[in-house]
Amino acid sequence: MERTTGAALPSPRPPRATTPPPTAAVIAAPVAGDHTEEEITGYERSPSDVLRTVAFAVLALLLLALARGARDAATALDEDLVQRLSFLTPAVGRILAGAVTLLVLASLVGAWAMPLVTRRSRLLGHLLLSGVLAVLLVQGAGWSIDRGDTDALVREVARRGGVDSTLTVDGLAVVAASFTVLAPFVSRRWRRAGAHLLALVTLLRLLVPIAHPGTLAVALVLGALAGSATLLLLGRPSRRPTLGAVAAALTGSGLPPAALEPAVVDARGSAPYVATLRDGDRVFAKVMGADNRAADLLFRAYRFLRLKDVGDERPFSSLRRTVEHEALVSLLVRDAGARTPRLRSIAPVGSDSFLLSYDLIDGTTLDELSDDAVTPPVLRGIWEQVAVLRGHSVAHRDLRRANILLDRSGRPWLIDWGFSEVATSPALLDADVAQLLVALALDVGVEPAVDAAIDRLGPEAVAAALPRLQPNSFSGATRNALKDRKDLVPQIRAAVCRRSGVPEPKLADLERIHAKTVLTVVLLAVATYLLAPQLGDVGGMVARVRDADWVWLPVILAMSALTYAGATLSIVGAVPARLRLPTTFVAQLASSFASNWRRPVSVGWR
Structure with missing residues (x-):
């Protein structure tokens, strides 16, 4: 489930060549009023x-x-x-x-x-x-x-x-x-x-x-x-708060920066910064604006129209409520014992944006690490964090590799709680397990990922995720990674069934709109458009029926019956086994009453 809100914590990797690294701006004492200033950094489609x-x-x-x-x-x-x-x-x-x-x-x-x-x-x-x-x-x-x-x-x-x-x-x-x-x-x-x-x-x-x-x-x-x-x-002008505005927001929330610079990371819509405070601490700050809220509304609307039973709640009434929800979940899971960066502050910045500040974790996300870095102890540590979330009914809902961070000592951290839900249903907890199984199997393979999950969560909890092991439960990044590994999800399902000792269950029906539904709606619309004008001329239709030459009716019925006879003969001649003519003829008659979207079983024409 892809979102454009939230941000991953920065890694120590050098900046990409396409984006020149900005120089750090030393902020000593932001002038009054800087927190309302913004600058145009370019044009973008918002x-x-x-x-x-x-x-x-x-x-x-x-x-x-x-x-x-x-x-x-x-x-x-x-x-x-x-x-x-x-x-x-x-x-x-x-x-x-x-x-x-x-x-x-x-x-x-x-x-x-x-x-x-x-x-x-x-x-x-x-x-x-x-x-x-x-x-x-x-x-x-x-x-x-x-x-x-x-x-x-x-x-x-x-x-x-x-x-x-x-x-x-x-x-x-x-x-x-x-x-x-x-x-x-x-x-x-x-x-x-x-x-x-x-x-x-x-x-x-x-x-x-x-x-x-x-x-x-x-x-x-x-x-x-x-x-x-x-x-x-x-495109519209891309307005971002100035460095002075961000520094003023940090200072106003009790985190005066000695140095502040933009972070070159995938922040997924928000504007990320790294600040070194005067006491020597380092914080990661991200600015979320109106574009983040609009992207979240579009994302939820798309999922509402396409999917069902995926646990999406109603969108929040304002950007402030969205930011407060992410902060609430972050505080809750940290207090419950999960390993996530400490929330330091929330502050308004610019004209309609908010700043979220976290402790900076010196580490790298799984999507930027080699497969060898995900060792068995790392796998067990990741599933231990998920067990803590399950124990407190918290669903992360976006457990892709970019939201799992390994620090320098190899300990896993969970980040980005913008799409999470608290006091959630078991179905969403199972969806977390399903997505994480696939995300980890992409790095270490099927058997190690399944074994670590069963070792920490138990076979029952992992088996309960089987109905959710399908692409509609995964994030966009995970689905993209699966394009070249189409056999991976069936292999995971088979491994879970084998290790848990359960038969493979039926997948959960998560699609609200199917291809058959769309085709049915289109056919009904076309039929309504073509038949509605005819209903307005009922008198003319009655007159045409009354004036019809009924002498030709037997001939018309006979010609129509010949088409079914021809279809019957074509089926009898095409099948090696001996077919009874009366039964085959009745089957051709029955096929004419099939649904509009299905192909008739006969090869004759009507």
Whole structure:
């Protein structure tokens, strides 16, 4: 089960050649206010934009379906709104409509002037693409709903105020797209100002009904969709807290650093740092931001749609709750006796990020060690740590090799508790055993991994993990490692059954969506789409049946029966054994009633 949150502790290996090692920044006394400063380190495709794009796309489709399905009700709303326009004199309506148009134009000028003033050509490209995409989306949505027909409300407003409704609706979408694109480039104060301005424009348009309220809602959502899609396509600025901000957060939590530098490790989405404190201790700190939460939401949503009975809980309500949960599990398992780095502090850093600090363990993770380093004592030590977790009903849920660290003395440590669960069910504890069996077998082989597990956990506990010994229970890294070892999991199951003295059980059904389910849904959708129009012409169908020439019915039935006879003869001729003709003919008739997704048993044509 792959996640993008959390981080592994750094190893003493030299930095990768593709990432030049940053120089250590000596921090003596961070200036006040540094903890709110951030810097742009480049452009990246953010999980937040993926989440927003998907959410806005789903919302837009729902609004469009609702608007198209309620077309008759919208026509009645047209007439009602036209009557309510009678309280506005032509002069007042013209003034208010003009004010709305001017405010939209001013908003666009202000948004598009920023890249020109700051000389950010890339941001200008973002705005151009989002604006064009917003107009195309609104025009396409309007055509799909209205089929190009102008409604009564638009005609009435145009007659009274001389206002182009199409321009105002498109302008609202472009403003929404522009403000969405600008959001990651500006401070929180300017983001709030843009939101207030957009709300004011929407309110004035509701007071002067230039278009339906539903139309305005669709325009806003499509504009936000265009902006999010642009950021997803072209990338958004990657903001990271400065070294001064991280140092200030550490100092504020009682860990004043003498030296601080970024860590060149696989932190899986978070920003990792190594700090040397003034008292000589070293800590590993990782910064988790909004992107980590968005990635976690996407990960959980994907697993919810694809898998079942894997123990995923509801996502936490905020990033703060996510960080607090990881800290809670870390403290709990350490207090229970498991070997994990000591949590030193939690602190806010930057505009919307949090800092988690742990004692730095001088060691290397299993995925970076040679197979010879995983000796029998190391195997027993790893399973002892898992036994401690099982004894306190804690499921790690991500026991891959990158989350097992060996220190200089060869003792194993467990790290990264971001996906863990406490007070969990036996099924999740069994899933931990299943994943760790595979992860260790990749290094030391099947028999040593199984023997060490049974020696420390007992045959019953290891045998209980058999239904979970399947790829859906493993992390993405473990599944990737198994691509060249497809026979490894069956070998582990066979070894566990042999050593535990139990027959191989049926695997747990963890897939929520199967290929047969998808095919059935598609066939039902196609059948509904093709048959629904026919149901609206029941009278015509009855008339065609009544006017049919029934003289041809015996001939049609005879020709249809000949196809089954031909299929029967083809089966009799293809099988060496002697088949009875009546029984084979009945079998061909029965095969025609098989499910739509199955292939008929006969080789004849129908």
